[in-house]
Amino acid sequence: MSRTLYDLIGLAAGVAFILALKGLSHPKTARRGNLIGAFGATLATLVVFFYANPGSSLPLNNLGWILGAMLVGLAVGVPAARKVQMTQMPQLVALFNGVGGGAAALVAIVEYLHLGAGATTAEVVFTVFTVIVGCVSFSGSIITFLKLQELMTTRPVIFPAGRFIIAATLASVIGVGGWVVTALGTTPLLVLAALSLLFGVLFVLPVGGADVPIVISLLNAFTGLTVAASGYVLDSVLLIIAGTLVGASGTILTRLMAEAMGRSLFGTLFGAFTAKPQEATGLGEDRPVRSGSPDDVAILLNYARRVVIVPGFGLAVAQAQHTVRELADMMIAKGIDVAYGIHPVAGRMPGHMNVLLAEANVPYEQLAEMDEVNPTFGQTDVAIVIGANDVVNPAAQTSPGCPIYGMPILEVNNAANIIFLKRSMRPGFAGIENELLYDPKTMLLFGDAKASLTKVVSALKAL
Amino acid sequence: MEPMAIVSIFVLAVFVGFEVVSKVSSTLHTPLMSGANAIHGVILVGAIIVADHSSTNLELGLSVAAIILATINMVGGFVVTDRMLEMFKGNKK
Numbered sequence: 001m002s003r004t005l006y007d008l009i010g011l012a013a014g015v016a017f018i019l020a021l022k023g024l025s026h027p028k029t030a031r032r033g034n035l036i037g038a039f040g041a042t043l044a045t046l047v048v049f050f051y052a053n054p055g056s057s058l059p060l061n062n063l064g065w066i067l068g069a070m071l072v073g074l075a076v077g078v079p080a081a082r083k084v085q086m087t088q089m090p091q092l093v094a095l096f097n098g099v100g101g102g103a104a105a106l107v108a109i110v111e112y113l114h115l116g117a118g119a120t121t122a123e124v125v126f127t128v129f130t131v132i133v134g135c136v137s138f139s140g141s142i143i144t145f146l147k148l149q150e151l152m153t154t155r156p157v158i159f160p161a162g163r164f165i166i167a168a169t170l171a172s173v174i175g176v177g178g179w180v181v182t183a184l185g186t187t188p189l190l191v192l193a194a195l196s197l198l199f200g201v202l203f204v205l206p207v208g209g210a211d212v213p214i215v216i217s218l219l220n221a222f223t224g225l226t227v228a229a230s231g232y233v234l235d236s237v238l239l240i241i242a243g244t245l246v247g248a249s250g251t252i253l254t255r256l257m258a259e260a261m262g263r264s265l266f267g268t269l270f271g272a273f274t275a276k277p278q279e280a281t282g283l284g285e286d287r288p289v290r291s292g293s294p295d296d297v298a299i300l301l302n303y304a305r306r307v308v309i310v311p312g313f314g315l316a317v318a319q320a321q322h323t324v325r326e327l328a329d330m331m332i333a334k335g336i337d338v339a340y341g342i343h344p345v346a347g348r349m350p351g352h353m354n355v356l357l358a359e360a361n362v363p364y365e366q367l368a369e370m371d372e373v374n375p376t377f378g379q380t381d382v383a384i385v386i387g388a389n390d391v392v393n394p395a396a397q398t399s400p401g402c403p404i405y406g407m408p409i410l411e412v413n414n415a416a417n418i419i420f421l422k423r424s425m426r427p428g429f430a431g432i433e434n435e436l437l438y439d440p441k442t443m444l445l446f447g448d449a450k451a452s453l454t455k456v457v458s459a460l461k462a463l
Numbered sequence: 464m465e466p467m468a469i470v471s472i473f474v475l476a477v478f479v480g481f482e483v484v485s486k487v488s489s490t491l492h493t494p495l496m497s498g499a500n501a502i503h504g505v506i507l508v509g510a511i512i513v514a515d516h517s518s519t520n521l522e523l524g525l526s527v528a529a530i531i532l533a534t535i536n537m538v539g540g541f542v543v544t545d546r547m548l549e550m551f552k553g554n555k556k
Contacts, residue, residue, distance in 0.1 A: 073534020081542035100536035248480025350492035
């Protein structure tokens with residue numbers, strides 16, 4: 001295959017990626033967009049096998065190894081993506097992003113070893129960039145995975161003099177990067193990789209649970225940029241286009257997400273440098289709460305005119321989306337005005353609830369976004385909060401010291417009655433106490449969301 | 464390639480990237496992130512290129528690891544995005 005044809009096909013794949021991102025931005029074309037992206041990626045991968053690089057010949061060297069490795073990747077990636085629970089998708093995306101960053105760093109290291117002393121300064125600079133950012137993306141994503149999987153604490157991890165340690169690590173990463181560019185050699189590059197991995201860990205540790213999705217999006221954009229830099233070193237226009245597209249769109253997406261959560265992007269990113277140890281909030285307090293039975297809840301619902309359902313992560317964990325729909329349908333049949341109040345970041349990722357409720361075929365018109373539903377809470381008789389906590393916590397509006405301060409919330413506190421379906425009194429993902437639980441107009445129904453909802457449904461039927 | 468050509472491609476791609484996602488609703492943030500995540504899996508192409516010209520066992524070993532990771536990123540990414548979007552489809556009924 002001639003270089004021109006090879007480049008043209010690469011360009012076609014690049015166009016496919018642009019169309020993919022464009023398609024993914026609209027609900028109607030999203031799925032097609034993703035398929036176009038997959039088509040572009042497949043095309044780009046196939047064509048490599050038919051083009052001999054200068055100084056090389058077809059078939060590719062190490063072809064057996066290449067195909068074998070791809071099979072291993074397929075055997076791991078496909079079942080993981082197929083079998084993952086809805087609730088665990090966010091951490092899987094984080095993990096996929098991390099391995100992508102790791103792959104980019106490895107590619108840069110191999111190319112560096114291969115070029116040896118023949119590398120130009122520009123090539124070395126791009127290699128250093130790829131190794132640093134790829135390693136940060138890799139180790140950072142692993143930490144976000146551990147946080148989302150709750151294998152480690154979801155609270156910000158802040159240690160004494162943390163910001164100085166982080167700043168010192170960053171300074172040494174840059175210093176060693178400079179060392180690689182001037183001195184060359186394998187050892188400095190490996191030291192650089194190790195330091196960058198460490199920096200990735202330190203960078204993500206101080207991020208609180210609620211900000212994790214923003215960080216995943218940012219690391220995703222980072223990985224995109226490393227792919228673009230590899231494209232320069234490997235002389236591949238396709239990699240430059242694809243990587244830059246992901247880097248740019250990922251940056252915008254990160255900003256949009258931060259806006260949706262009312263977070264300053266700067267504050268989230270540089271939280272590592274500015275974070276101070278937080279005062280312990282009033283956890284473990286023993287205060288009276290009003291807990292009710294499924295029958296109490298059913299009676300309250302039966303005489304309501306307007307009910308807003310606020311789903312959260314607990315709904316996803318309990319897989320209660322079908323049950324909640326059953327309850328909503330019953331209330332609608334009784335002439336009650338029902339809406340779902342969807343917080344953009346309820347669950348573990350933006351849009352998590354929309355995906356979950358769509359799975360249960362909840363009509364799109366019943367899903368109300370935050371700005372739409374907030375002004376209606378004043379006329380709402382009952383707000384049912386199902387496994388959500390931080391997204392309805394008034395502390396975000398009232399206590400400037402708390403980690404979620406400034407995040408827009410669903411103002412369920414304005415409803416006449418509030419019902420919380422909760423597993424326990426344990427605070428939400430951000431680890432902050434919710435004053436609303438102690439409010440006199442709040443009723444708590446403890447237990448697994450699905451079990452509780454099923455009981456409420458049968459109680460409501462009996463009325 | 465000419466440095467100026469590369470800079471031009473880079474700058475134009477940045478603007479295209481900004482433009483295509485500038486008006487996305489928060490509902491689609493997660494699938495879009497996941498789709499973009501899958502796209503950077505094309506680093507697989509780079510991993511195959513370096514595996515082709517690996518001359519030592521170290522280089523080959525690292526390239527094989529890169530191919531495995533990149534394949535997981537690319538294929539897993541597209542499959543998981545499709546699964547997320549499949550659930551949106553139910554709305555149209």
